[in-house]
Amino acid sequence: MSGISRIIDATWQKRKSLPLSVRMAAGWAKRKISPHWLWESKEFQDYFDFLQKSQWWSLDDLKAYQLEQLQELVKFSYENVPYYKRTFKEKKIHPSDIKSLEDIQLLPLLTKDDIRDHAEELIPTGIDPSTLRVWVTGGTSGKPLKVYQDLFHSCMIEEAFSLRQRLWSGYKQYDRKVTLTRDPNKRTRTCWDYNSTEHEIILSSFDMTEKNMFKYVDLIHKFKPKIMIGYPSTLEIFARFLKRNELPLPPLQGVFSGSEALFPGQRVIIEDAYGCKMFSSYGMSERVADATECEQHNGYHLSMEYGVFELLDKNSEPVIKPDVSGIVVGTGFHNNVMPLIRYQMFDLGVYSGEKCACGRQAPIIKAFKGRVREYFVGKSGKLMTLQLIWAGRHPVWSKIREMQFVQERKGEVLAKIISAPKYSQEEITRELREEIGKILTEDEFKFEFEFVDQMPLTHRGKLNFLDQRIPLNFEDIADAGY
Ligand SMILES: [Zn+2]
Numbered sequence: 044m045s046g047i048s049r050i051i052d053a054t055w056q057k058r059k060s061l062p063l064s065v066r067m068a069a070g071w072a073k074r075k076i077s078p079h080w081l082w083e084s085k086e087f088q089d090y091f092d093f094l095q096k097s098q099w100w101s102l103d104d105l106k107a108y109q110l111e112q113l114q115e116l117v118k119f120s121y122e123n124v125p126y127y128k129r130t131f132k133e134k135k136i137h138p139s140d141i142k143s144l145e146d147i148q149l150l151p152l153l154t155k156d157d158i159r160d161h162a163e164e165l166i167p168t169g170i171d172p173s174t175l176r177v178w179v180t181g182g183t184s185g186k187p188l189k190v191y192q193d194l195f196h197s198c199m200i201e202e203a204f205s206l207r208q209r210l211w212s213g214y215k216q217y218d219r220k221v222t223l224t225r226d227p228n229k230r231t232r233t234c235w236d237y238n239s240t241e242h243e244i245i246l247s248s249f250d251m252t253e254k255n256m257f258k259y260v261d262l263i264h265k266f267k268p269k270i271m272i273g274y275p276s277t278l279e280i281f282a283r284f285l286k287r288n289e290l291p292l293p294p295l296q297g298v299f300s301g302s303e304a305l306f307p308g309q310r311v312i313i314e315d316a317y318g319c320k321m322f323s324s325y326g327m328s329e330r331v332a333d334a335t336e337c338e339q340h341n342g343y344h345l346s347m348e349y350g351v352f353e354l355l356d357k358n359s360e361p362v363i364k365p366d367v368s369g370i371v372v373g374t375g376f377h378n379n380v381m382p383l384i385r386y387q388m389f390d391l392g393v394y395s396g397e398k399c400a401c402g403r404q405a406p407i408i409k410a411f412k413g414r415v416r417e418y419f420v421g422k423s424g425k426l427m428t429l430q431l432i433w434a435g436r437h438p439v440w441s442k443i444r445e446m447q448f449v450q451e452r453k454g455e456v457l458a459k460i461i462s463a464p465k466y467s468q469e470e471i472t473r474e475l476r477e478e479i480g481k482i483l484t485e486d487e488f489k490f491e492f493e494f495v496d497q498m499p500l501t502h503r504g505k506l507n508f509l510d511q512r513i514p515l516n517f518e519d520i521a522d523a524g525y
Contacts, residue, residue, distance in 0.1 A: 070239025073386035105347040123167040159188040191381040208335040211299030223273035248277040248504035267435030275305045276506040295319040331373030331386045342407040350375040421487030422454030439474035440465040446501040449510045
């Protein structure tokens with residue numbers, strides 16, 4: 044690094060040590076002078092205006108829009124994407140066969156392994172992969188797979204759908220928000236940062252120590268955000284800390300969570316600690332489906348402008364009845380640099396038969412019943428959903444700061460624990476063994492407990508509550524009656 048760039052770098056880093064009030068004032072001035080790179084772009088504003096209107100469309104109009112988008116996507120993929128050109132021809136499918144939304148079932152399913160094995164073939168001819176953003180995400184048995192996206196376009200789409208949902212809580216664009224999802228500053232290892240462009244405080248989900256969480260509470264009181272955003276796992280760790288220390292937060296209009304399945308028990312703990320309703324959402328880094336909870340909190344409205352959402356049974360037949368689980372299959376409309384058509388997720392969903400009082404007609408998913416990996420496997424092969432653990436309201440949970448289950452063999456589970464201050468390991472182990480034993484009984488499960496100082500987080504700062512290393516597939520779950 045040259046002398047000048049070292050000085051610039053040091054000055055740039057120094058701004059982070061200024062008091063929050065000074066940084067907020069500078070941020071206000073910055074926002075007045077330089078328009079937000081995404082929010083103020085015409086492309087974003089036009090698309091967002093469209094979404095604001097389309098949310099009130101009739102179901103027929105939404106379906107007509109979907110059919111148009113699907114036909115366009117299939118035609119484009121057939122003409123430009125080597126993988127689809129090949130597989131559609133093998134199956135003797137032509138874009139003109141797609142005459143209704145139901146005709147999507149003529150198209151072959153795309154699995155995680157298909158993406159892993161044919162990533163480059165899924166990119167349209169003439170596009171150089173080195174110019175694209177790459178998301179590396181987990182495939183079957185943990186083998187990573189690459190998903191290519193156009194940076195500006197994918198940010199624009201994600202942000203537009205997220206903003207639409209945030210507005211349902213009464214939040215307005217540029218209102219203050221606090222995000223508890225990532226590492227704000229890898230280089231300086233500070234546990235928080237202020238993002239002046241978006242008027243946002245970022246709290247590190249990688250550094251949720253007791254000491255830092257007291258700092259987080261202090262910052263939230265000073266900043267007075269309208270909303271909080273996080274993963275269910277990180278929001279829950281902070282919620283437990285707030286309850287344990289009897290620390291209230293200033294009034295919030297909503298807590299927004301995504302990227303992980305939200306367990307019903309987690310919702311109770313989080314809403315209680317934050318003193319407001321949760322707005323959960325369903326999405327994935329492959330970006331083939333999106334569903335968001337509205338202000339009525341009746342389940343997840345499908346974002347029909349985002350893509351075609353399907354639920355399939357174990358024979359790949361469509362599930363259309365309410366209250367019947369199906370595996371999620373999504374076709375995203377917005378990734379023209381790696382179109383994913385009928386991409387099969389590891390998630391289960393259940394339709395609700397109800398209409399929502401909010402007036403939006405997009406169908407509702409009553410629940411995402413957990414991901415296929417979120418099951419314990421008993422000695423006999425019996426599956427027990429992780430959600431059962433969350434039904435537990437025993438006081439022992441308030442004595443634990445963080446916890447992760449690891450399963451490598453049938454019937455054997457290791458529980459890694461970071462205890463909250465003041466509680467002994469013996470006390471926690473005894474109570475936890477008793478509590479878990481009521482659900483995951485001794486004849487099927489043997490538990491080991493290990494107390495640790497740090498939990499392994501994903502590269503995005505999430506804590507997987509269950510690290511299930513036994514390969515499971517949808518057939519196992521369907522046979523278990525879920
Ligand atoms: Zn609604």
